[in-house]
Amino acid sequence: MKRIVILGGGVAGTLTANYLIPKIGDEIRDRKVEVTLITDRPYQIYEPGYLYLIFNRLGEDELRRDIRELLDPSVRLVVDRAVRIDTENQKIICEKETHDYDYLVIATGARITPEDIPGLKEAGHWFYDLEGSKRLRSALANFKGGKIVISVIGVPHKCPVAPIEVAFILHDFLKRRGVRDKSQVVYTYPTNKIFIMDPVTEMIQPMFDERGIEYRTFFNPIEINAKEKKIITLEGEEEDFDLLVAIPPHRGAQVITDSGLGDKGGWVPTDRYTLKADGYDNVYALGDATNLPVSKAGSVAHFQAEVVAENLAAEIKGIEPTAMFNGKAFCFIETGWEEATYIWFDYFTPPQPVVPSKFVHFVKIAYNKAYWLTARGLL
Amino acid sequence: MDVESDRVIDARGSYCPGPLMELIKAIKEEDVGRVIEVWSSDESSAKDIPEWVKKAGHELIGVFKESDYWRIVVRKTK
Incomplete structure (x- = not known):
């Protein structure tokens, strides 16, 4: 049985898991593949919501969901803190247990270091x-x-x-x-x-x-x-x-630095198109964890998760992985209490903001709720 | 150019956070005296980076135009 381990329960990790499972349904059912997601906390926070929480426009409970509720039921969830990634022996050493992998997805995010x-x-x-x-x-x-x-x-x-x-x-x-x-x-x-x-x-x-x-x-x-x-x-x-x-x-996760997998800032050197961690054929990295010169934003993690899921599924099925990340990002920009614009851009296209409007703001407000559908892989 | 760079930052194709921000990060991380080279395909970097280097008081070794990108070479002096 092939073991895929996704390390991290934020946008990048959750979406990779939820996009991957439907692509390898037969293999999961036949127990040829097992997908495990390891996260150090049993919940996920919608971090863009902090911008609203500070003005008392969204409450703490609206920003938090149980991670089990978000994940496809086929994903094995492990709540444990990873302390070291041993790429030589293909193991994740956590505080409570050690987990073997054949494929690893690093989605360990960024942390603030005031x-x-x-x-x-x-x-x-x-x-x-x-x-x-x-x-x-x-x-x-x-x-x-x-x-x-x-x-x-x-x-x-x-x-x-x-x-x-x-x-x-x-x-x-x-x-x-x-x-x-x-x-x-x-x-x-x-x-x-x-x-x-x-x-x-x-x-x-x-x-x-x-x-x-x-x-x-x-x-x-x-x-x-x-x-x-x-x-x-x-x-x-x-x-x-x-x-x-x-x-x-900000810095990358402590486990990345402690495992010798990061640059000076703790970011994982990653191929900007394939999203494979430099020097490893069976390790992908995405979301805020990478050293890529792209925005550290949920939308980037979302678009990258589509690429990683597609390529992992191809590898499991013995097909050449050909999906490539093109640097795509999408960001709303609030320009007032009830007004916003948005930008999208990629490696080849610069952003071009639209005239700010109430409409775009209300789309953002709606997305603050709809994000939980994105996390489930539905939107 | 006869100065050898200690660190090369390939920021080609970058719009955000951008080549200058990559350089500032490197300046904070590297020791005084180290030479840092930034590659940028964004023409404004060839102007903006020297401007920051001047304000921050570091040494601009040079701006070199390659086929489709610029190499901006800086020595951290303080």
């Missing part, structure tokens, strides 16, 4: 994990005016457009709360523009200007002076704040 920037944990807020989002929700609810700095510190970070979205929504939130005229909103970005993709920058920069959202560019924080509430940058500048909404640094 501890990489001295002072950030003490003085900063963020919306990149549940605890941080709940803390920020409380800070925003109690904000009575002052200077808010939204600072992109992590490169790369999950959901490249989220910092823009939080700036726009925050502007409207402060207006609705009657404190916008007593507040300064400053957005900082590491490059010389306010966003890496020119067509997006061209659209949003005038919108920042209209709303009085200030911005600083070529701004790469290296330290937060928690006592004086000041950001200090790699370029030698300082910026003070009353409330810091940081996009913290």
Whole structure:
């Protein structure tokens, strides 16, 4: 029997499992193949929902589902923490048990490491994990005016457009709360523009200007002076704040680093088309875990999962795997409390945002609920 | 060019997070004195990266046009 092990229970892992099973139904039934998904927690969180949780527009319970509920019943679910991947002996060593594999799918995601920037944990807020989002929700609810700095510190970070979205929504939130005229909103970005993709920058920069959202560019924080509430940058500048909404640094999963499978950031070197981990014929990597120069976003994990599932199914059936990932990404961009645009792009096509509208915003709101169908492999 | 790079970042075909962000990541990770080379198929990198290198106070060794991409070579100086 061939053993396929998927390591990770986020979008990438869950979708790979759910796309794969229907393609190898006969082999599963005949017990020629077993698909195991290993995850360190028994639930999945819809992380794009943090952007809504901080403004009290979605609650914690709406963002969380039992992972067993999402997975095809044929998938063997193991809730255990992987501590090492032994590629030589094709084993995953977990805290409780060890699992053998013939094919491995690495979907271990990204984690935030605010501890990489001295002072950030003490003085900063963020919306990149549940605890941080709940803390920020409380800070925003109690904000009575002052200077808010939204600072992109992590490169790369999950959901490249989220910092823009939080700036726009925050502007409207402060207006609705009657404190916008007593507040300064400053957005900082590491490059010389306010966003890496020119067509997006061209659209949003005038919108920042209209709303009085200030911005600083070529701004790469290296330290937060928690006592004086000041950001200090790699370029030698300082910026003070009353409330810091940081996009913290990110790294790959600890198990990747501990297994010697990652680069310096803990990202798995991966072929940009085949999604095979460099140097391994039976190991795929996808989603936030890879070193690929594509967005770390749920949509990318979704499109990659289709490719990995197709190629794994082909390998199981003894067919040449020919599916290729073309870099496709799709992102909604909220441009206000009830207004949004969207972009899609791939390795060969730059993004072209559409004029923001209420309609696109309501599609996003609907997708916040419909995501659970995507997770099940249905949408 | 007679400077040998310690690290080459192939960011060709990248729109997001982009070649400059890849370089900034490398600058944070590498030691002072190391030479980092970024490959980009995006023409604006040939202008934007030298601009950042100047602001951040590192040394731009050169921008070299290859057939369908640019090689931007930088030494971390602090």
